[in-house]
Amino acid sequence: MVSDLLPVTAKGAVVRKGGKTILGPIDLAISGKGTTIVMGPNGSGKTTLLRLLHGLDRARDGSVSWNGAREDAHAAQAFIFQTPKMMRRSVLDNIAYPLRVRGASRKQARIKAEDWATRIGLGDALNRDAQALSGGERQKLALARALVTEPAILFLDEPTTNLDGGSTREIEDILSQALDTGTRLIMATHDIGQARRLADEVIFIHRGTMSAHQRATAFFEAPASQSAAAYLRGDIVE
Amino acid sequence: MKYFLLTIWFGFLLHSAPLAQAEEMRLAVTTSFHNSGLSKLLLPKIKRDTGIDVHLLVVGTGQALKLGRAGDVDAILVHSRLAEDAFIADGFAPYRREIMYNDFVLVGPETDPANIQNATSAAQAFERIWKTKSPFVSRGDNSGTHLKEMALWASMSSDTSSFTPDWYRAAGAGMGATLNTASAMNAYVMSDRASWLKFANKGALKLHYSGDPVLFNQYAYLPVSDDKHPHVQGAVARKLENWLVGSVAQNLIGNYTINGQHLFTPNGQ
Amino acid sequence: MNDLWRGLSEAVRLIVSLDAALIEIVLRSLQVTVSAVLIASLIGLPLGALIAVNRFRFRRATIALLNALMGLPPVVVGLIVYILLSRSGPFGVLGLLFTPTAMIIAQVIIITPLIASIAHQAIRDLWAEYHDLLISLNTTKRQRMATLIWDSRRSLLTASLAGFGRAIGEVGAIMIVGGNIDHVTRVLTTAIALETGKGDFGLALGLGFILIALAIVINLTIHTISQTERGGRW
Numbered sequence: 001m002v003s004d005l006l007p008v009t010a011k012g013a014v015v016r017k018g019g020k021t022i023l024g025p026i027d028l029a030i031s032g033k034g035t036t037i038v039m040g041p042n043g044s045g046k047t048t049l050l051r052l053l054h055g056l057d058r059a060r061d062g063s064v065s066w067n068g069a070r071e072d073a074h075a076a077q078a079f080i081f082q083t084p085k086m087m088r089r090s091v092l093d094n095i096a097y098p099l100r101v102r103g104a105s106r107k108q109a110r111i112k113a114e115d116w117a118t119r120i121g122l123g124d125a126l127n128r129d130a131q132a133l134s135g136g137e138r139q140k141l142a143l144a145r146a147l148v149t150e151p152a153i154l155f156l157d158e159p160t161t162n163l164d165g166g167s168t169r170e171i172e173d174i175l176s177q178a179l180d181t182g183t184r185l186i187m188a189t190h191d192i193g194q195a196r197r198l199a200d201e202v203i204f205i206h207r208g209t210m211s212a213h214q215r216a217t218a219f220f221e222a223p224a225s226q227s228a229a230a231y232l233r234g235d236i237v238e
Numbered sequence: 239m240k241y242f243l244l245t246i247w248f249g250f251l252l253h254s255a256p257l258a259q260a261e262e263m264r265l266a267v268t269t270s271f272h273n274s275g276l277s278k279l280l281l282p283k284i285k286r287d288t289g290i291d292v293h294l295l296v297v298g299t300g301q302a303l304k305l306g307r308a309g310d311v312d313a314i315l316v317h318s319r320l321a322e323d324a325f326i327a328d329g330f331a332p333y334r335r336e337i338m339y340n341d342f343v344l345v346g347p348e349t350d351p352a353n354i355q356n357a358t359s360a361a362q363a364f365e366r367i368w369k370t371k372s373p374f375v376s377r378g379d380n381s382g383t384h385l386k387e388m389a390l391w392a393s394m395s396s397d398t399s400s401f402t403p404d405w406y407r408a409a410g411a412g413m414g415a416t417l418n419t420a421s422a423m424n425a426y427v428m429s430d431r432a433s434w435l436k437f438a439n440k441g442a443l444k445l446h447y448s449g450d451p452v453l454f455n456q457y458a459y460l461p462v463s464d465d466k467h468p469h470v471q472g473a474v475a476r477k478l479e480n481w482l483v484g485s486v487a488q489n490l491i492g493n494y495t496i497n498g499q500h501l502f503t504p505n506g507q
Numbered sequence: 508m509n510d511l512w513r514g515l516s517e518a519v520r521l522i523v524s525l526d527a528a529l530i531e532i533v534l535r536s537l538q539v540t541v542s543a544v545l546i547a548s549l550i551g552l553p554l555g556a557l558i559a560v561n562r563f564r565f566r567r568a569t570i571a572l573l574n575a576l577m578g579l580p581p582v583v584v585g586l587i588v589y590i591l592l593s594r595s596g597p598f599g600v601l602g603l604l605f606t607p608t609a610m611i612i613a614q615v616i617i618i619t620p621l622i623a624s625i626a627h628q629a630i631r632d633l634w635a636e637y638h639d640l641l642i643s644l645n646t647t648k649r650q651r652m653a654t655l656i657w658d659s660r661r662s663l664l665t666a667s668l669a670g671f672g673r674a675i676g677e678v679g680a681i682m683i684v685g686g687n688i689d690h691v692t693r694v695l696t697t698a699i700a701l702e703t704g705k706g707d708f709g710l711a712l713g714l715g716f717i718l719i720a721l722a723i724v725i726n727l728t729i730h731t732i733s734q735t736e737r738g739g740r741w
Contacts, residue, residue: 309595
């Protein structure tokens with residue numbers, strides 16, 4: 001399934017907002033299995049790169065193309081936002097929502113959603129108002145809502161930035177289970193430890209452009225750009 | 239639960255829809271007629287004797303004529319001879335049928351600053367109000383009462399430019415609202431006797447002048463022409479007309495009193 | 508001041524004695540206004556969602572127009588509906604003038620812009636919150652609108668209640684198109700106007716107090732029901 005969609009290729013892709021270039025031009029190709037970690041300091045353009053690949057932001061110049069029609073590619077993806085977006089519904093109905101959108105019956109969707117809620121540890125909170133959940137619970141719910149459709153590709157935008165250690169560990173456990181079932185992860189983080197734990201390959205973004213794209217082992221031993229090296233050393237990178 | 243409530247609601251709607259079996263007709267009447275309370279007495283008797291459900295639209299004569307012209311009512315009961323004749327001349331009613339008459343009265347502040355109490359005619363009373371520029375509230379709505387009032391002002395050939403708002407107030411409202419205004423301003427006002435007797439908010443107002451035959455107020459019944467408006471309930475309207483000029487109705491009208499005062503003199507033939 | 512007391516005691520008397528005429532006009536007021544609110548909500552809520560979610564050429568103009576129409580003078584609406592429904596008007600053959608249906612039509616015209624406008628604001632705010640998620644989940648426009656309407660149902664209830672408030676207290680339009688015919692089109696507000704005309708301020712005020720009480724009871728009931736729902740399984 002993954003091989004159907006990848007590689008995703010960006011050619012001279014540029015994103016502008018309010019007349020300012022916030023990303024690009026970017027040339028890159030992502031393929032293979034496992035986890036791609038997008039690293040870089042705050043404001044460097046990590047989020048925008050993920051949104052560009054997922055189709056939430058459009059390339060003003062250049063292009064992004066998947067191996068196949070863009071609509072099909074988009075339908076096989078899911079996106080986890082840094083601040084999880086809770087719908088004004090119960091936990092169960094939040095998780096069931098993407099299935100309902102895809103035409104599943106209410107009953108089927110609820111059965112599957114309940115299964116996922118239990119897997120992520122929200123089995124006791126099925127009927128709670130999702131907006132009353134804690135930060136960690138919200139992000140877990142967002143993960144369940146993304147994984148319930150069994151996406152081929154899952155984008156994650158700093159999913160654990162605002163969470164404590166326990167919640168972060170739970171999230172990473174769920175992610176490794178998803179990897180086992182063949183889901184391809186593309187995840188932004190500025191947590192170097194997390195990047196070391198999860199990455200198969202690393203993309204380093206600095207000031208809106210890509211300065212490194214290497215296998216993880218190579219990146220952490222010998223980063224391909226000075227800014228990446230400085231970032232790994234713990235220097236302040238502007 | 240929601241569907242249950244909706245079902246009940248629409249059941250309620252259906253239930254409250256008017257029943258189609260009984261004969262119905264729409265009759266536009268003037269406020270003065272309705273305010274007298276006579277309609278309350280007559281409607282049940284009409285239902286009993288003829289089976290007709292009469293739907294009353296209580297409006298001024300001007301609007302009643304308008305409703306008749308548009309074909310929105312089946313008959314009108316009004317009191318303005320000139321306007322009625324024009325209505326017939328334009329073909330909106332085949333004829334007019336006189337039913338009864340009552341009279342207009344002049345009401346004003348208890349102290350009667352214009353001294354109309356011992357005027358010898360209605361024209362003189364109006365002239366005294368005009369000369370003293372005593373506050374006067376007019377219907378100002380083209381109703382039969384308003385037209386009558388205008389005719390009386392005209393009969394004393396007064397200068398219309400001196401009808402300034404500092405004393406002459408055109409309310410542009412029904413009889414009740416106009417009486418309320420006069421009561422609040424403690425001003426003179428011309429009203430039909432029935433509305434005045436029934437009026438509950440008299441305040442410091444008193445009846446000061448009445449009795450001049452020129453103040454008599456003839457009511458006529460005009461069935462709307464079913465040539466002009468084929469949907470009009472012509473037969474039902476004629477049935478009601480015959481009942482109104484019959485002995486039962488004429489006796490009821492003649493014997494109707496408020497506080498022991500007779501209000502209407504039946505003259506239907 | 509005296510009249511106020513008389514009004515209060517009149518209201519109490521009418522309610523305690525379960526006055527048949529009062530019950531009839533209260534039920535008719537509710538029948539007309541609730542029907543109008545249901546219809547106006549069916550039009551106004553999706554319209555508000557449509558304007559909130561879709562970009563189209565005259566969107567700004569539509570919003571401005573909607574806001575302007577919120578202040579539509581009921582008397583003018585009444586007059587226009589009257590002319591349209593009159594036997595001499597374009598819809599005269601339907602014979603709707605001076606029926607409760609005509610009153611419902613007038614009220615729908617008066618409150619639909621109000622409901623649509625409040626709905627638009629509520630849905631626009633929720634759309635800002637949901638935008639990325641719903642785009643990411645590959646929803647169709649229909650699905651987006653349905654989701655936004657359902658998830659902002661509490662605010663939309665407020666929109667409908669605002670419409671109810673405006674409709675139940677309205678007199679100018681329904682007086683013209685209904686004609687205030689006893690047992691057919693007389694409702695609370697037109698009865699109040701009638702009694703005021705007769706100078707019977709006590710009865711008019713009594714009816715007025717009953718109208719206010721009715722509006723409060725309806726609002727409290729609806730809020731209580733939706734509150735219970737929240738406590739349960741929302």
